[in-house]
Amino acid sequence: MDKTLHYLFDPLCGWCYGAAPAVSGLLESGGVSLELLPTGLFSGEGARPLDDAFAAYAWSNDQRIERLTGQRFSEKYRDRILGDRRQLFDSGPATVALTAVSLTEPARELEALEAIQHARYVDGNDVISLATLADLLRALGLDDAAAKLSHPDAELLGANQARMSRAQALMREFGARGVPTLIVGSGAKRQLLDHAAAYSNPRALISQLEAA
Template identity: 60%
Template sequence: MKPTLHYVFDPLCGWCYGASLAVGIVAATGAAQLRLLPSGLFQGDGARPMDDNFAAYAWSNDQRIQHLTGQLFSQRYRDGVLADRRQRFDSGPATLALSAVALTAPEQEVQALAAIQRARYVDGQDVTSPDVLAATLAALGLTQAARRFQAADPAVQATADARIAQARALMQRHGARGVPTFIREAGGHERLLDSRSAYGDPGALAAQLMAA
């Protein structure tokens, strides 16, 4: 039986964006059944204003991720996101949008996450905006998810809350800190994988899954 890969992430996590090529390979090759679990790391108490100091820190970290993974952090992102002092660093809206996808078309959540990451880091769009997120989902044909997200469907919030609780329980159980976190489950046994395998060589995560 195919193993399950529990992928704990935050949609505004630059390191998760850096790992997205590896996650895409796992999804494309079918090396594991992917289960996406948002951690809620940068929402609620984890959200914050985008001030000059934080923007500079984020850009420096982003350049490190780009160097290591090859993932682009564009000038449009720097100008349109990091330089925007009206825009908060808050992953709550994107987490809800992805939970709407998990509720209505779970097989497309990896694609939806990649599209949200691309909208932010490449196109410089504000993915804290419900309108931007709904348009991103609609462009993928995820109209039901977009509609339920925009309507603030209580089932979407309940799904998000349950997924965050599951993510945090998994991380606590394995002593994991930060995201991305990858946990392989097979035969009733769980094992924390080395998240560094998702960087540098995008195929290494799938290889680690198969070798485990």
């Protein structure tokens, strides 16, 4: 196989966190390169206050994801993140952080995404904060990305917007309505994968990729 997997996601999407082991498994199957494309679903106009109703909805959804995938959503996350009414539900900062990684060490972007997800859903850390995100990148040894994030310039913000625009164009092209969305391409041919398999049967997702 010589294929590219376009992974459309949002760093604050619980279902994307649930799909993380399956996405890693696809890469381990060999012959697949990965292009991460944040959609901006929960940033900009998609950001919203974290009120009681939304927090309750999110926790209910998170518990369903945990039952399906085994991915952990901790009480620290529930108390510190969902319980904090001062926070916004805004993936903009984390999206910019990942773009900084894509510009400096692109091969480590998936690792950075998984670290951001773990920091939020397991450690209960505030990944809406640029300072927290920069510290997280430095802890991973991604110092150049952390420096870019600490002082966002036109290059970083422009690259971030371009990635989101490309993701949104692919979603329109394939009629995708949410994230995660997985699109596999080989040469000029591209097709949408059934990402539901990422939760219940990751092996089925690998079979789809191999057959594409």
